[in-house]
Amino acid sequence: EIVLTQSPGTLSLSPGERATLSCRASQSVARNFLAWYQQKPGQAPRLLIYGASSRATGIPDRFSGSGSGTDFTLTISRLEPEDFAVYYCQQYAGEPVRCSFGQGTKLEMK
Amino acid sequence: EVQLVESGGDLVQPGGSLRLSCAASGLSYSVYSMNWVRQAPGKGLEWVAYISSSGSLTYYPDSVRGRFTISRDNAQNSLSLQMHSLRDEDTAVYYCARENWYLDVWGKGTTVIVSS
Numbered sequence: 299e300i301v302l303t304q305s306p307g308t309l310s311l312s313p314g315e316r317a318t319l320s321c322r323a324s325q326s327v328a329r330n331f332l333a334w335y336q337q338k339p340g341q342a343p344r345l346l347i348y349g350a351s352s353r354a355t356g357i358p359d360r361f362s363g364s365g366s367g368t369d370f371t372l373t374i375s376r377l378e379p380e381d382f383a384v385y386y387c388q389q390y391a392g393e394p395v396r397c398s399f400g401q402g403t404k405l406e407m408k
Numbered sequence: 409e410v411q412l413v414e415s416g417g418d419l420v421q422p423g424g425s426l427r428l429s430c431a432a433s434g435l436s437y438s439v440y441s442m443n444w445v446r447q448a449p450g451k452g453l454e455w456v457a458y459i460s461s462s463g464s465l466t467y468y469p470d471s472v473r474g475r476f477t478i479s480r481d482n483a484q485n486s487l488s489l490q491m492h493s494l495r496d497e498d499t500a501v502y503y504c505a506r507e508n509w510y511l512d513v514w515g516k517g518t519t520v521i522v523s524s
Contacts, residue, residue: 333510335453342503342514343445343453354512386453391509394467396443396458 300325300389304400310408317374319403321387326367331391334363334372338383346385347372382407410435410513412504417518424494428518430487430504438482441507444489446500447517456502457489472498494522
């Protein structure tokens with residue numbers, strides 16, 4: 299089973315700043331099957347990035363994903379007030395453990 | 409509009425059983441695999457169950473295997489999660505989610521509380 303470790307646990311930034319979130323896998327993620335989700339309080343997670351670097355439908359281009367193998371990054375180029383939330387990385391399409399999530403990074407407003 | 413709506417969450421005693429349902433609309437339900445994902449209060453996301461598009465293949469993590477059963481009815485566009493021998497640690501919001509390799513459509517969740 300692949301274990302995903304996200305860092306930092308909490309990131310305090312101001313609107314307009316750049317955010318860089320990290321996700322490290324315990325072993326190589328096959329075919330870069332790595333996704334990122336955003337979750338706001340009381341809401342379901344929302345898919346942001348899949349295939350490590352492809353933006354989901356309707357996701358603003360200030361969100362970008364990069365990386366391969368065991369090291370992945372989510373970058374938000376210029377933070378908007380609505381971007382402050384918790385972000386999870388996920389590896390998917392495994393068998394028999396279908397997917398696993400990182401523990402999350404909380405992006406809070408400074 | 410693509411939509412998933414969960415129901416069935418409730419307060420149940422430890423050792424009890426509960427059945428969750430997920431109604432799908434607007435998304436060609438029968439061609440997609442489906443998953444259940446849960447989130448304990450104040451915690452992260454945990455994958456709970458997977459079922460293939462035909463229903464012939466299912467997977468579970470060790471934490472629920474043997475206690476939870478996922479099933480689907482493609483004629484009714486519905487997904488279910490039968491939960492037995494519930495424990496305190498099963499308390500969570502349970503989400504159903506469509507799998508397109510990644511999880512691209514999520515319901516709003518239904519809350520299960522296991523407590524005496």
